[in-house]
Amino acid sequence: MQKSHTKVSDFIWGKIYNQEIKVGDKIPSERDLAKILGISRNSVREGLRVLDNVGIISSQHGSGNYVSAKFEDTIAEIMSFMYILHGMDDKQITEFRYALEWEAVNLVSGKLSDETKEGLLFHLEALEKCSDDEEGAFHDKAIHYLLIGATGNDYMKYNYNALTKVMNMYIPRLRGKIIAGMKSEEHLQSVHREIIEGLIEGNTDKSLKGLHAHFKYIMKYQDT
Structure with a gap:
């Protein structure tokens, strides 16, 4: 049996899905929702609290609740x-990153903004x-985030950003393994340059070749 407070989220979801309300619109008051849904105001309040916590709505004191859609961090x-x-x-994690970045290269190659080009070259x-090593991991990570961000695809960005906390531990550790395995950073640097130059030139094959080499190194040395 459906819990009373979930009726609130289902009701708001339906209104958003049917485009009856959008970001910035005010939703019905607690009293009106209780009457519409046939549940207590306590249940309404609980349902609204859940929506507020995940960033679907925001409460403005003395005014009411509004659709906010600030849920990226959540x-x-x-x-x-x-x-x-x-x-x-x-x-x-490596396989997931590879799949996302492979598609990102195909989406953005030759279409980068000047700002993104400058950012990529700066970090390179x-x-x-x-x-x-810590500074190197920072710039390494920044390059890959810029690549994903350049797609403008929110679904890709949400998934990639969801790995942020994991990657904060994963990239420095993994990068150290790769460098130790190759005994030199030279090859790792060259594949980053190949990826970025290909993106700027619009040479998708060049970028994908560099990306393949990059992840080939990762997969080879990550278990060492």
Whole structure:
């Protein structure tokens, strides 16, 4: 049997799905919702609290509740917990990243904004010059985030950002394994340059070749 407070989220979801309300619109008051749904105001309040916590609505004191859709951080938080609790290991993270970045290259190659090009080149040059592992991991990660962000695809960004907390531990550890396995950073730097140059030139094959080499290194050395 459906819990009373879930009727609130189902009702609001239906209104949003049918485009009867949108971001910025005010939703019915607690009293009106209780009357419409035939449930107590306490149940309404509980349902609204859930929607507020996940960022679907926001409460404005003295005014009411409004559709806000500020749930990006919540989604990332929930998904990062899901990955950890379900035992997603380094290999699975690598495979997931590879799939997302492969599609991202196909979507953005030759279509990058000047701002994104400048960002990619900045982090590439910083990566090639730095000798500190932590700094290198920062610039390495920034390059891949810029690639995903350039797609403008919210679903890809949400999924990729959901790995942020995991990757904060995963990338420095994994990058250290790769460098130790190759005995040099030279090959790792060259594949990043190949990816970025291909993206800027609109040479998709070049970027994909670099991306394939990048993940080939990762898959080879991650279990060492």
